[in-house]
Amino acid sequence: MLPHFQSRIKIFFSIIVIAFSLASCSVSKYFKNYVYVSDTLKSSHFNVQPYKVPTLRVGDRIAITVTALNPLAAQAFNQISASASGQSSGGGSGATGYLINSTGNIQFPQLGDIKVEGLTTDSVGKVIENKLLDFLKQPTVSVSQTNYNINVLGEVTRPGVVNVPDGKMTILEAISRSGDLTLMGKRENVLVIRENNGKREFGRVDLSSNNLFNSPFYYMQQGDFVYVDVNPLKLKQADNTITNRVSMVSIFITMITALLVLKNSLK
Secondary structure (H helix, E strand, O other): OHHHHHHHHHHHHHHHHHHHHHHHHHHHHHHOOOOOOHHHHHOOOOOOOOOOOOOOOOOOEEEEEEEOOOHHHHHHHHHHHHHHHHHHOOOOOOOOOEEOOOOOEEEEOOOEEEEOOOOOHHHHHHHHHHHHOOOOOOOEEEEEEOOOEEEEEEOEOOOEEEEOOOOOOEHHHHHHHOOOEOOOEOOOOEEEEEEEOOEEEEEEEOOOOHHHHHOOOOEOOOOOEEEEOEOHHHHHHHHHHHHHHHHHHHHHHHHHHHHHHHHHHHO
16 A cells, blocks of 8 residues: 555656646746847947937927027017917927928028028027027027937837937837837847938847947937837747646646545545
């Protein structure tokens, strides 16, 4: 009776060990590839793509704030600016800022047309400051782009439009603002669609490699589209995980059966 009981005990614990081994293997295989810039840990240093301050293009909108030695005089310009921005928005609801028209100009009150296409926001501020010297003492002009947006689509948690208030964002920040990639997201081949001088560019970025830091698509540009495709291998892994879970249920049932058999043997 005792040897027979010991044999059943060994079988029971063997089933438990096999069940936990299968569970740990399936989890390890499923999650081992969900890593960003995994090869960074192997490098002591790497190159980073130099950041280029973006220049304004036709269709962009800019907000302009004027200050001066005489605040009341500057305030008058800002009040005019607020009403003019609504006129230059083309009647669009909720649109703010001066619209850069098809000729690359904005229409600023009392100063007329100002060429801003191809300039940075800081450069536009300096141009307007110089023009305002005839009206204000020690004018200071702050310029910001109000429609700097990135579009993130595909296998991310919250696809949609990401606003860039300071005009500087990396692809990692854009994805982070979108809630990160889903488990099915393909990190090795993220597509970036960009428009430059009327032409569309298509770039690929590998988020699993530190080479992305030296990619021309590491820093986002106004109007970029980031598309994260579904990874068929990970989709297959998910299917395998479901299969493994079904197997785990079967193993659990087997364990319960073994336990019942053991219980009956003790009677």
